[in-house]
Amino acid sequence: MEIKFDFNNFMAEFIGNKNGISESEVNNFKNKAKKIHKDLMEKREKGELPFFDLPYQDKLAEEIEKTADDISKRFDYFIVLGIGGSALGGIALHTAINHPYYNQLSNEKRNFRPKIYFLDNIDPVFISSIFDVIDLEKSCFNVISKSGGTAETASQFLIFLNKLKNTLGNASYKKHIITTTDAKKGKLREITDKEGFLNFVIPAGVGGRFSVFTPVGLLPSAITGIDIKELLKGAAEMDKKCQNENIWENPAYLNAIFHYIFDIEKQKNISVMMPYSNSLKDIADWYRQLWAESLGKKFNLKNEIVNTGQTPVKALGVTDQHSQLQLYVEGPDDKVITFLTVDNYKSIMEIPLEYKEIKDISYLSGHTLNELIKAERDATELTLTKNHKPNCNIIFPEVNEYTVGQILYMFEVQTAFAGGLYNINPFDQPGVEEGKHFAYGILGRKGFEHKKEEIEKRTPKKDKWVI
Amino acid sequence: MEIKFDFNNFMAEFIGNKNGISESEVNNFKNKAKKIHKDLMEKREKGELPFFDLPYQDKLAEEIEKTADDISKRFDYFIVLGIGGSALGGIALHTAINHPYYNQLSNEKRNFRPKIYFLDNIDPVFISSIFDVIDLEKSCFNVISKSGGTAETASQFLIFLNKLKNTLGNASYKKHIITTTDAKKGKLREITDKEGFLNFVIPAGVGGRFSVFTPVGLLPSAITGIDIKELLKGAAEMDKKCQNENIWENPAYLNAIFHYIFDIEKQKNISVMMPYSNSLKDIADWYRQLWAESLGKKFNLKNEIVNTGQTPVKALGVTDQHSQLQLYVEGPDDKVITFLTVDNYKSIMEIPLEYKEIKDISYLSGHTLNELIKAERDATELTLTKNHKPNCNIIFPEVNEYTVGQILYMFEVQTAFAGGLYNINPFDQPGVEEGKHFAYGILGRKGFEHKKEEIEKRTPKKDKWVI
Numbered sequence: 001m002e003i004k005f006d007f008n009n010f011m012a013e014f015i016g017n018k019n020g021i022s023e024s025e026v027n028n029f030k031n032k033a034k035k036i037h038k039d040l041m042e043k044r045e046k047g048e049l050p051f052f053d054l055p056y057q058d059k060l061a062e063e064i065e066k067t068a069d070d071i072s073k074r075f076d077y078f079i080v081l082g083i084g085g086s087a088l089g090g091i092a093l094h095t096a097i098n099h100p101y102y103n104q105l106s107n108e109k110r111n112f113r114p115k116i117y118f119l120d121n122i123d124p125v126f127i128s129s130i131f132d133v134i135d136l137e138k139s140c141f142n143v144i145s146k147s148g149g150t151a152e153t154a155s156q157f158l159i160f161l162n163k164l165k166n167t168l169g170n171a172s173y174k175k176h177i178i179t180t181t182d183a184k185k186g187k188l189r190e191i192t193d194k195e196g197f198l199n200f201v202i203p204a205g206v207g208g209r210f211s212v213f214t215p216v217g218l219l220p221s222a223i224t225g226i227d228i229k230e231l232l233k234g235a236a237e238m239d240k241k242c243q244n245e246n247i248w249e250n251p252a253y254l255n256a257i258f259h260y261i262f263d264i265e266k267q268k269n270i271s272v273m274m275p276y277s278n279s280l281k282d283i284a285d286w287y288r289q290l291w292a293e294s295l296g297k298k299f300n301l302k303n304e305i306v307n308t309g310q311t312p313v314k315a316l317g318v319t320d321q322h323s324q325l326q327l328y329v330e331g332p333d334d335k336v337i338t339f340l341t342v343d344n345y346k347s348i349m350e351i352p353l354e355y356k357e358i359k360d361i362s363y364l365s366g367h368t369l370n371e372l373i374k375a376e377r378d379a380t381e382l383t384l385t386k387n388h389k390p391n392c393n394i395i396f397p398e399v400n401e402y403t404v405g406q407i408l409y410m411f412e413v414q415t416a417f418a419g420g421l422y423n424i425n426p427f428d429q430p431g432v433e434e435g436k437h438f439a440y441g442i443l444g445r446k447g448f449e450h451k452k453e454e455i456e457k458r459t460p461k462k463d464k465w466v467i
Numbered sequence: 468m469e470i471k472f473d474f475n476n477f478m479a480e481f482i483g484n485k486n487g488i489s490e491s492e493v494n495n496f497k498n499k500a501k502k503i504h505k506d507l508m509e510k511r512e513k514g515e516l517p518f519f520d521l522p523y524q525d526k527l528a529e530e531i532e533k534t535a536d537d538i539s540k541r542f543d544y545f546i547v548l549g550i551g552g553s554a555l556g557g558i559a560l561h562t563a564i565n566h567p568y569y570n571q572l573s574n575e576k577r578n579f580r581p582k583i584y585f586l587d588n589i590d591p592v593f594i595s596s597i598f599d600v601i602d603l604e605k606s607c608f609n610v611i612s613k614s615g616g617t618a619e620t621a622s623q624f625l626i627f628l629n630k631l632k633n634t635l636g637n638a639s640y641k642k643h644i645i646t647t648t649d650a651k652k653g654k655l656r657e658i659t660d661k662e663g664f665l666n667f668v669i670p671a672g673v674g675g676r677f678s679v680f681t682p683v684g685l686l687p688s689a690i691t692g693i694d695i696k697e698l699l700k701g702a703a704e705m706d707k708k709c710q711n712e713n714i715w716e717n718p719a720y721l722n723a724i725f726h727y728i729f730d731i732e733k734q735k736n737i738s739v740m741m742p743y744s745n746s747l748k749d750i751a752d753w754y755r756q757l758w759a760e761s762l763g764k765k766f767n768l769k770n771e772i773v774n775t776g777q778t779p780v781k782a783l784g785v786t787d788q789h790s791q792l793q794l795y796v797e798g799p800d801d802k803v804i805t806f807l808t809v810d811n812y813k814s815i816m817e818i819p820l821e822y823k824e825i826k827d828i829s830y831l832s833g834h835t836l837n838e839l840i841k842a843e844r845d846a847t848e849l850t851l852t853k854n855h856k857p858n859c860n861i862i863f864p865e866v867n868e869y870t871v872g873q874i875l876y877m878f879e880v881q882t883a884f885a886g887g888l889y890n891i892n893p894f895d896q897p898g899v900e901e902g903k904h905f906a907y908g909i910l911g912r913k914g915f916e917h918k919k920e921e922i923e924k925r926t927p928k929k930d931k932w933v934i
Contacts, residue, residue, distance in 0.1 A: 004933055006928070006932065007933075008929060008932045008933070013926070084788075084789025100592065101599065103571060104570060104600045105600065109599060120786050121785060122785060122836045122843075123836075123840060124812045124813075124814045124815060124837050124840070125567065125744070125814050126745040126746075127836060128816050129567045129814075130568070132572060133568045133572065148828070149827055149828075151839060151843075152785060152839070152843075154831055155836060158818050158820075158821045158822075158828070159816060159817075159836075162819035162821055187828055190825065191822060248934070249934060251934055269801050270736075270778055276590075278588055278592065278593040279592060289789070289791070292798075293790060293791075293793040295794075296793050296797055297798070298796075298798075307797065307798055309794045309798035309799060311737055311778075311780065318589060318619060319550060319587050322550050322551025322619075323551055323555065324759050325899050326763050326764075326896040327759040327762075327763025327898075329899065330764050331759075331765075331775065331776035332774050332775070334736050335778070345590070345591045346591075346592050347591045349595050349626060351625050351626060352629040354628055354629055355625075358654055358657065358658070360654050361625070364618060364622050367910055368591070369626075371910070372589055372906075373590060375909040375910050376618075376619075376906045378905070379902045379903070379904075379905035379909065380902050382922060382925075383901050383902040383905060429793040430797070431792065431796035431797035431850075432788065432789075432792050434853070435796070435843070435849075437846075438845070438849050438850060439839075439842045439843045439845075440830075441846075442842040443831070443838070443839065444830065445827075446826060455849060459480070461475040465473065465474050465478060466471055466472070466473040467472050
């Protein structure tokens with residue numbers, strides 16, 4: 001059950017020479033691709049890019065499943081404290097595999113698995129509201145942070161730790177906390193060891209946005225009964241395809257090359273991901289981080305200023321046909337669109353015959369929603385193609401752990417490879433450091449007094465420019 | 468309690484001459500603005516732009532509230548069948564005002580108001596799943612469609628109508644349906660009159676994306692207890708400001724001019740809206756439709772090909788600092804960023820003192836999440852500004868019906884005015900028609916056989932371009 005990458009509508013033959021790409025344009029990248037491939041494989045062998053080997057962790061998967069089963073029996077609520085890469089993978093998997101109204105289901109319909117909440121923000125209304133829907137005594141908190149220094153997660157941790165201590169007492173609060181953090185370094189490791197919290201390890205060298213196949217994504221998934229072994233198998237399946245040096249047979253490399261050409265040579269600075277499936281919508285969100293944070297860089301590896309990076313955009317089919325499609329069809333030629341299509345949905349919904357006499361409505365009867373959503377996706381693809389807008393299609397035979405594992409792994413390799421094309425480092429994020437330092441300065445953290453000073457010395461805003 | 472528009476960081480004085488805008492550049496638009504203003508006001512007086520006057524409907528609001536109270540007593544579930552403009556306004560208001568976990572609250576905590584669901588897609592998994600969480604006998608369905616011809620809503624309607632008939636029998640299914648549609652035209656009106664459904668009217672001349680202040684947005688809001696009169700008062704408050712011909716005092720006109728200059732003269736084809744509040748996140752989604760569908764146009768009013776339209780992007784503070792900020796800070800100079808900031812959140816969350824000895828964490832203690840989110844927003848603004856990235860700030864003293872009414876109305880006027888600047892029609896959406904026709908052709912609707920033929924005659928895709 002393999003996902004397929006259909007790039008016909010990237011080609012000049014289908015969308016014309018102005019926006020489309022020819023085979024020879026792609027072939028121009030053969031040598032470059034070979035070099036990048038060699039570089040990636042060398043680094044992989046040396047263990048410098050450990051994300052590559054995450055699909056092969058059967059023992060860890062078993063351990064996680066065992067813990068998850070145990071937690072499931074002991075708790076009714078599982079709350080993930082994490083943000084960015086510590087949350088997006090888990091959310092994407094939850095939305096992809098679980099029931100759309102999972103937390104509203106009865107215990108029976110949830111197979112007696114805990115309700116799950118991802119607290120991926122510090123909005124005080126959002127955080128305080130959780131106490132209206134959970135029972136602290138039946139809640140398990142999974143604190144996810146590589147370093148422990150992330151201010152958002154640390155703050156949440158302090159809040160919930162304190163509540164647990166006050167509610168449950170010093171004897172038992174520790175049983176309600178699982179940490180997922182570095183094996184050796186960082187404050188969360190220090191605390192974990194001191195407190196004796198149950199914990200899982202984020203392997204060294206795996207950044208947040210490449211961590212979905214570590215306990216970061218796997219533990220919350222296993223808690224709700226997602227088959228994480230199948231997920232890893234799917235990733236391994238894609239790994240095989242993505243080790244192919246032939247760019248015409250490697251979907252990750254090929255899609256990276258297309259996107260690079262569209263961005264750099266054809267001024268398409270926007271990458272839209274449009275799943276025709278509510279289940280896949282948060283994969284688009286996960287991709288947003290992966291693509292944006294990896295490729296949005298000021299400097300290249302030669303230390304030249306380049307300011308690269310496509311802006312990833314999430315759209316939902318068919319919903320966003322009624323919101324964004326007008327712009328996609330008639331607006332500027334600045335987008336590359338990726339559809340995620342599902343061949344077989346988990347349910348079939350028939351449209352019954354009613355109002356037979358009203359032809360403008362009864363033509364729908366006898367069809368299924370499955371046919372309707374497929375017809376609308378096809379129609380959208382046709383319209384965009386007719387208007388010379390580049391679009392491709394990633395086809396899921398079904399949405400399940402195995403196919404989702406494939407797509408996530410494919411995008412990770414695609415992103416790593418694209419880093420080579422842009423000649424930037426796809427694994428760092430230097431641009432967010434200064435913002436953190438400003439925040440530390442404002443909050444009075446020791447060592448950041450100079451940032452506070454810098455703020456205080458700024459030209460004050462003008463009142464007349466606030467209306 | 469007025470919202471404020473702070474545009475200091477749009478100005479060259481703060482972000483430099485390359486990306487920033489000077490007062491005189493804005494003043495160059497004075498004459499054009501005067502003309503557009505005159506045109507809008509004339510059309511408003513003639514009743515050609517009825518969205519302008521929607522804030523003034525006290526009687527309708529009372530009627531809706533009465534119905535909502537009645538429905539609240541009779542039903543436990545309220546399900547909106549609608550898509551695009553028929554759903555986005557209601558969703559935005561629900562998220563802005565109601566509890567983040569509204570549907571998971573106990574009846575007491577929901578003030579015995581119905582749970583609410585917006586079925587804004589036709590994904591068969593998404594639709595069939597609703598039956599796992601509602602009880603049909605206690606459910607009221609609000610079918611929202613101007614014409615009744617929207618295939619998605621019509622299909623949903625047929626499905627739920629049929630289920631209601633089969634479950635409740637012919638005698639009582641009618642009491643479970645409320646339609647919101649045109650007063651005279653369309654198939655849903657025809658059906659409504661024939662069946663005798665309770666119904667509300669979408670005023671003629673008000674398009675979906677400008678319909679939040681009609682029963683489209685007001686009825687679902689009133690059902691959950693949102694104060695729709697306050698909402699309209701807020702809109703009316705903003706209407707006063709937005710009738711001001713002086714562009715320096717009219718936030719809607721001024722923001723439209725800024726965005727137009729950034730797009731056309733400074734190649735910033737992306738408009739990011741980044742609320743620092745989970746409550747405001749779906750306002751960003753509502754704005755996405757408004758801005759994209761109104762301004763994304765191929766032809767201007769002189770029938771010249773222009774292919775205009777900024778791509779609106781939704782981001783969430785602080786969450787997306789860990790996903791998109793790297794790109795916003797270091798990536799291309801192609802974005803205008805709008806923060807939505809909240810001065811006073813409904814809750815205050817203190818960060819308690821724990822792990823006193825670990826300075827890298829304990830510096831957070833004594834602060835509140837409110838301070839932390841504010842510090843992070845300020846820090847993000849500072850970083851972007853220091854990197855010469857244009858950003859503005861719309862400041863909410865609080866998030867409530869009155870302030871939300873203001874922002875929604877402001878963006879509507881801003882969009883209408885921007886249509887004048889681009890010299891396009893912001894009220895149509897011709898680009899989505901062809902897609903609909905292709906879908907009709909595929910589904911075998913009478914009159915669209917030629918579209919089916921067109922599809923069949925297309926060059927077939929190449930197998931080698933699917934891997």
